Amino acid sequence: MPRVVPAVIRALDVLELFLDRPELSARDVMERLDLPRTTVHELLVTLEARSYLISVPGQPVRYRLGMPVFQLGAAFAGRLDLVREAQDVARDVAAACDEAVHVAVLDGADVIYLVKVDSTHPVRMVSAVGRRLPAHCTAVGKILLSDLDQAALDDILAKGSLPGMTPTSITDPDLLRAQLEEVRAEGVAVDNGESDSAMRCVAAAVRDHSGAVVAAMSVSAPTIRWTAESHVEWTELVRDGAARLSAHMGHVAPAR
The missing domain is CATH 3.30.450.40 (GAF domain)
Structure with a gap:
């Protein structure tokens, strides 16, 4: 079978944490996924760079889902x-x-x-x-x-x-x-x-x-x-x- 990419799996794990919570902090992600601080930081920075996550105004280490997640969901629902x-x-x-x-x-x-x-x-x-x-x-x-x-x-x-x-x-x-x-x-x-x-x-x-x-x-x-x-x-x-x-x-x- 083709090899799965661990970094992609972790990024998806991060996004799925938001299914039952509107906002999460970097510490929340670390604790819930049991990942090192550096790894979580890199994942969050990458997802924020692509707007899949956005920082909560005034709270730069808290995040919520960005518009591309909604656009993907809407595209799926429409089909x-x-x-x-x-x-x-x-x-x-x-x-x-x-x-x-x-x-x-x-x-x-x-x-x-x-x-x-x-x-x-x-x-x-x-x-x-x-x-x-x-x-x-x-x-x-x-x-x-x-x-x-x-x-x-x-x-x-x-x-x-x-x-x-x-x-x-x-x-x-x-x-x-x-x-x-x-x-x-x-x-x-x-x-x-x-x-x-x-x-x-x-x-x-x-x-x-x-x-x-x-x-x-x-x-x-x-x-x-x-x-x-x-x-x-x-x-x-x-x-x-x-x-x-x-x-x-x-x-x-x-x-x-």
Whole structure:
């Protein structure tokens, strides 16, 4: 294998320290990377010369990230293709559970399905890419609604009554708000036959490089195959799948 360049690795190590801190001193870098003072000084001077780091005004031995780091990140983000990335991850999740997997985005009070990977079972969910459904009746929609700020959610709920698709659909705004609170706490949402009486779904959020929720991923299955055990299994699958897609979109999960 080609030889890696130690100096480049160290420079990248320095830049990555700023992922969880807006500013660092030269001493901070020395202590966190366990490097000699001279080495750290040379790395910082070099990165500052190329504007990847800039000195904090009035504090010449404290640094923060410079504009070229933002420009590289923006160039990377601009080349990401949600649909392309989602198709690859959705296929893997569907292969693991042999059930339908969807990725959807929010459009006003509705969700629009961008990606669908079918199961191989003869009895399966009837859906299609481009289909639009009321967000509050779906697991993906509840995930996306739960991320809205209070004003945005109020605006959606103020536009009229919540239409029901099945007898179990939530049509009471107060009940929906309460369920969205649970979704925020759990990190997953469930559709208990609210968009199709014969189906169940579980969904999790997909985040981009900024941490914003940009989509939701779900696993959907007929009630005849939805058991307590499969619910647990598919919840973990969709959590993992959404986390993988988020990583592909540039999201860095916070350290636990």
